[in-house]
Amino acid sequence: MKQLVFDLLTRFRGVILLCLLPVGYLFDAVMRLRNFYYERWGAAPEQHGLRVAEIQRQVRRWYAQPAETRRPMCTDRRTWQNLSTRFEPKHEWHKIRMSGLRDVLGVDLERGTVRVEPFVTVGSVTRYLLPRGHMLQVTLEIEDATIGGLAMAVGMTTHSHKVGLLYETVVAYEVVVADGSLLRVTRDEHPELFHALPWSHGTLGLLVSLELKIMPVKPFVHLRYIPVHTQQQYCDQLRELSVAADAPDFLEATVYAKDHAVIMTGDFADAPTAPADRRKINPLGRWYKPWFFKHVETFLWKDGESEEYVPLRHYLMRHNRSIFWVVQHMISFGNHPVFRWLLGWLMPPRIQFIKFSTTPAVREMTFTKQVFQDIVLPMSAMSRAIDASHRLFEMYPVLLYPSRIYDHGPLQGQLRAPREQDRVPGTDFGMYFDLGVYGVPLPILHGKPFKTVHAMRKMEDFTREVGGYPFLYADTFMTREEFGQMFNLDLYEKVRAQYGADQAFPHLYDKIKPEVDVFAVLAREASEPD
Numbered sequence: 099m100k101q102l103v104f105d106l107l108t109r110f111r112g113v114i115l116l117c118l119l120p121v122g123y124l125f126d127a128v129m130r131l132r133n134f135y136y137e138r139w140g141a142a143p144e145q146h147g148l149r150v151a152e153i154q155r156q157v158r159r160w161y162a163q164p165a166e167t168r169r170p171m172c173t174d175r176r177t178w179q180n181l182s183t184r185f186e187p188k189h190e191w192h193k194i195r196m197s198g199l200r201d202v203l204g205v206d207l208e209r210g211t212v213r214v215e216p217f218v219t220v221g222s223v224t225r226y227l228l229p230r231g232h233m234l235q236v237t238l239e240i241e242d243a244t245i246g247g248l249a250m251a252v253g254m255t256t257h258s259h260k261v262g263l264l265y266e267t268v269v270a271y272e273v274v275v276a277d278g279s280l281l282r283v284t285r286d287e288h289p290e291l292f293h294a295l296p297w298s299h300g301t302l303g304l305l306v307s308l309e310l311k312i313m314p315v316k317p318f319v320h321l322r323y324i325p326v327h328t329q330q331q332y333c334d335q336l337r338e339l340s341v342a343a344d345a346p347d348f349l350e351a352t353v354y355a356k357d358h359a360v361i362m363t364g365d366f367a368d369a370p371t372a373p374a375d376r377r378k379i380n381p382l383g384r385w386y387k388p389w390f391f392k393h394v395e396t397f398l399w400k401d402g403e404s405e406e407y408v409p410l411r412h413y414l415m416r417h418n419r420s421i422f423w424v425v426q427h428m429i430s431f432g433n434h435p436v437f438r439w440l441l442g443w444l445m446p447p448r449i450q451f452i453k454f455s456t457t458p459a460v461r462e463m464t465f466t467k468q469v470f471q472d473i474v475l476p477m478s479a480m481s482r483a484i485d486a487s488h489r490l491f492e493m494y495p496v497l498l499y500p501s502r503i504y505d506h507g508p509l510q511g512q513l514r515a516p517r518e519q520d521r522v523p524g525t526d527f528g529m530y531f532d533l534g535v536y537g538v539p540l541p542i543l544h545g546k547p548f549k550t551v552h553a554m555r556k557m558e559d560f561t562r563e564v565g566g567y568p569f570l571y572a573d574t575f576m577t578r579e580e581f582g583q584m585f586n587l588d589l590y591e592k593v594r595a596q597y598g599a600d601q602a603f604p605h606l607y608d609k610i611k612p613e614v615d616v617f618a619v620l621a622r623e624a625s626e627p628d
């Protein structure tokens with residue numbers, strides 16, 4: 099019976115996703131209502147203390163059990179609710195009830211900080227901050243991503259060439275550690291833990307709140323679209339723009355073919371007043387508008403630069419309706435004007451609902467027939483990375499945007515200090531970039547045999563060789579040893595022992611390795627003809 103249900107879910111997935119659109123929309127509406135209620139009438143700050151005390155009580159109870167009966171702890175956020183492509187085996191771990199930590203706790207405009215509980219989403223904090231004239235310094239383009247999830251993982255956006263990854267903007271974490279103690283963790287208090295928490299994926303403690311830097315905003319982003327027609331030129335131009343003294347507030351490029359890209363620079367702007375500029379206002383997030391990457395493509399073959407004024411909220415969530423270009427492989431007609439005008443307001447399908455309807459067969463299919471990767475790589479390797487991605491996957495579009503990676507000296511966390519050739523002279527950071535590759539490799543689209551895991555492992559070899567790192571929300575294909583060569587786990591292991599996390603939480607490698615047996619798939623691929 100179970101198998102029959104799985105078969106039906108697999109066969110009719112497209113239809114199911116379409117049917118889930120309204121459910122996702124309703125769910126979203128309920129969440130918005132809930133946020134609205136909390137912002138207006140919720141007694142969040144007082145309840146936060148009580149909620150944290152309850153989490154400490156659960157952890158202390160766990161701690162009091164005999165060591166041999168204790169299973170590693172994790173949060174009770176359901177695996178289908180997060181944005182990772184993996185399904186963590188939470189049923190094997192001890193879940194701590196804490197997913198009610200979803201409130202914005204307060205903002206301090208003078209200090210330029212906001213304090214949030216970890217499961218506050220990007221959409222929610224952005225709705226809270228924009229009317230107050232501010233936004234997070236690192237505001238991801240996906241509404242459903244949580245601030246705690248980003249802080250424990252990566253958090254990299256098109257403003258990161260100015261501020262670095264999200265964790266560089268964290269002023270303080272509040273963490274419940276293995277014995278149930280509540281710690282305030284800052285650069286000065288528990289500095290080693292502070293620097294090991296990013297990229298730790300909840301394997302050092304349970305995050306119960308965090309305080310982050312915010313920045314003042316203007317109502318519009320003045321967006322320039324620059325078509326470029328050689329790989330060398332768009333790589334050079336991105337590098338120069340990212341380190342320029344007058345670097346734009348936002349910077350990214352969408353690569354449509356190896357030699358063809360559109361670079362986008364964005365700067366905060368007031369509402370345009372001149373009639374010629376007012377005609378350039380584009381609220382591109384409206385339901386009937388083309389998907390952003392399709393809109394950008396229209397500038398590829400225009401002569402010279404084009405410009406638009408995009409309302410800030412529309413800019414921030416520009417990739418949201420098509421989840422970059424992921425949705426095109428699920429709802430192929432989603433960008434058709436008729437669909438957009440009639441049903442575009444239901445988009446995007448919530449990632450949670452997509453995961454919820456993922457059967458083992460669908461997961462196996464996405465694992466072996468699709469690629470979802472964001473990879474942080476040094477700028478010096480940009481053209482080689484595009485060559486490697488082209489050679490291995492031949493998939494477009496590809497996303498590029500720069501980010502600082504800082505050198506924290508002896509307190510360097512899981513990312514190694516930038517190599518000499520990647521450092522920006524006279525600074526304590528190197529300039530890196532995100533290579534976002536999402537979709538179906540061209541050989542698979544053409545019905546040719548393709549060894550996805552082999553290709554992914556080659557990409558990982560390249561990443562390791564040039565000193566880069568894949569985001570760990572996506573599937574990894576490394577052995578434990580290879581993982582240890584790529585990431586610097588020295589501080590991490592030290593902190594794990596120091597705070598008792600080695601006895602209380604899964605190891606990072608075990609937490610982020612795919613639940614699918616990568617090496618069995620690798621062996622199967624090896625036995626298949628090329």
Ligand SMILES: Cc1cc2nc3c(=O)[nH]c(=O)nc-3n(C[C@H](O)[C@H](O)[C@H](O)COP(=O)(O)OP(=O)(O)OC[C@H]3O[C@@H](n4cnc5c(N)ncnc54)[C@H](O)[C@@H]3O)c2cc1C
Nearest residue numbers: 180181216243244246247250251253254299300304305571
């Ligand atoms: C198509 C696509 C494109 C993406 N592009 C980008 C991008 O450009 N930049 C970027 O930064 N990210 C990007 N992401 C990744 C996304 O930001 C991550 O999935 C991120 O981790 C946030 O997701 P989440 O809120 O579901 O976190 P989760 O997956 O829930 O959390 C991340 C990790 O932290 C742990 N954790 C979460 N909360 C706590 C807590 N309170 N205490 C202890 N541990 C905790 C979780 O167990 C998990 O291991 C992209 C994702 C997709 C699907």
